[in-house]
Amino acid sequence: MDYKELKKDLLIVGILVSFLTPFVRSSINLALPAIAVEFDLSAVFLTWISTVYLLVNAILYIPFGRIGDIYGRKRIFQIGLIIFTISSFISAFSPSGEIFLLFRILQAIGNAMIFANLNAMISSAFPENERGRAFGLTSMGVFVGLIFGPILGGAITEIVGWRTLFYLDTVIGIIATYAITRFKYDWIDARGEKLDILGSFLLGMSIIAIIYGFSNPTSNYSLFLVIIGIIGLSLFYLAEKRATFPLINLDLFRSRSFTFGNITAFINYAAFVSVGFILTLYLQYLKGYDPLTAGLIVSVQSIMMVIVSPFAGRLSDKIAPENVSTSGMVLTTIGVALMTLINFENALYLGGISLIIFGAGIGLFYASNTKVVINAVDKKYLGVAGATLSNSRSMGQIFGMGIVTLVISALLGNAQIMPSNYPELIISLRLSLVAIAVLSAIGILTSLFAASKIFNFAVQEIKDLLQRQN
Structure with missing residues (x-):
């Protein structure tokens, strides 16, 4: 097989698995009520089904990235894909909530092995002037998964039952596994080192x-x-x-592109996840939309991500990716800032404009930021770099949701949401959006600092100012 064919197969696999994970997570969220009824699960247990997946990934991303650098990125990726596919299949036969949770842990382990090495494999296979396009296409897979996960998850659960979701995951996993086995080449840039x-x-x-x-x-x-x-x-x-042989070579953080690129990814994902949650509450409780309608409205941002992300990837191959990612953070911040102005009178048109701008910002940011971080390291550390970026995104999700939870709890306490406390809910959602907008604005600065020239200019300006004051 020639190298061009290898890259094509790798892109197919990358798009498939990038679609698979967000699809699985978002579709299962729609199926949780049905799973709770069948297995008689408590609300606390249901939160564990979602939390444990994120927790396992956050713990294992970097170790599996390092293992991929040492023993072969394709090998660890392929093993992870097999684990994910098998655990998806056996999840469909879960006899109890406890067994289902165990299979979710296995799924998370497989997912960590996959995404700790995916970006590193793409970076190893594609030259620097083609990486942006490749990252743009794989990020498109992520956003398509976010669109179809809630829609298909709700429809499949209602029509044929939640177990069918895992059959669908299994089929996609088998296709991806077959595609990755078509080529034998692997990348082992830290051979002989130890975990x-x-x-x-x-x-x-x-x-x-x-x-x-x-x-x-x-x-x-x-x-x-x-x-x-x-x-x-x-x-x-x-x-x-x-x-x-450290797990993470601390010298990597001497690169401003690597350090500030990860910080900005943390901030961007905090905004991305929390805004979706806030809008879901607003549309269902305050506007009275049913879950499917609310999901379709929120999907406007995902549609924009799908449209913009391939363009952003190609653009970051032609100009400095730092400039593309910074533009994405600017649009993200504008989108969130506009959302703080939404009220009952302007919700339809201002909300739509906000979602379009916000989605375009996320779409511009994702692939270009990936290229900024990956390009900042030697090929020996590509696995660790990609895993660190994935970890930053996971931690950002947790931080963003933590902000929203803290604000809502401060104003509503532990009270159930009902019409009598809707005024407090409106205030808490708006304050949450203000906090996320401020955080996103900070993300613009960290994205600028990821470009060494801009960072050096800022530092020099500060030094000059201090000298003039003295």
């Missing part, structure tokens, strides 16, 4: 503590857990400085 077990443990425990703290901001233990997580990260830093 840092201590670093993996410290990082994993720190992430668990931080995730619990941010995902339950009203808990009495949330601040304590976050502090424990920060202490754990400090110990991780000290361990990495002394490790012969």
Whole structure:
């Protein structure tokens, strides 16, 4: 097989798996009520079905990225795809909620192996002037999954039952597995090195503590857990400085593109996930739309992402990707800022304009930001770089939802949402959007700092200002 054919197959696999994960997550969310009824599950148990998936991924992304660098990115990716496909199939035969949760953990392990290595594989196969287009196409797969997940998830669950969702996941997984086995080439750029077990443990425990703290901001233990997580990260830093083969080479963070690119990805995903949640509450509770109608309205932003992301990828091959990602953050911020002005009179047209601008911003940002981060490292660390970026996005989701939860809890407490407290709900949603808009504005700055020239210019300006004052 020639190299051109190899790249084509890799793109097909990348698009399929990029579609698969958001499709699975969003479709299962629609099926949770049906699963709860069948297995007689509590509301707390249902939250675990969603949370455990995110938790396992956050813990394992970076270790599996490092393992891919050492033992072969395609090998770990392929094993992960097989695990994901098999666990999807057996999930359809779950006899209880506990067994279903176990299969979800297996799915998450497979997903972590896949996405810890996908971007690294694409970067290894495509030259720098073609990576943007490749990332643009795979990001398009993500956004298509976000569109069809809620729609098909709700329809399939209602018509033929939630178990059929996993049969569909299995079929897509089999196709992707077949495609990845068509070529034998692999990328092993850290051959002979060893996995840092201590670093993996410290990082994993720190992430668990931080995730619990941010995902339950009203808990009495949330601040304590976050502090424990920060202490754990400090110990991780000290361990990495002394490790012969560190889990993460700390020198990577000397690259402004790598560091600020990850920070901006964290911020962008915090905005992306929290805005979708806020709009869902607004449309269903305050506007009175049913879930399907609300989902179709919110999908406007995903449609814009699908349209814009391939264009953004090609554009980042022609001009500096930092400029494209910064433009994306600017549009994202404008979109969120406009949402803070939505009221009952202008909800239809201003909401539509906001979603279009917001979706275009996310679409511009995703692929170009991936290229910024990946291009900042040596090929030896592509797996770790891609996994770190995936981890930043996961942590951003948790942080964004933590902001919304904290604001809503401060104004509504633990009360059930009902017409009598709709005024407080409106205020809490608007304050949440203001907080996300401010965070997105900070993301514009971090995206600018990802470009070394701009960062150096800003630092020099600050130094000159201080000297003039002295």
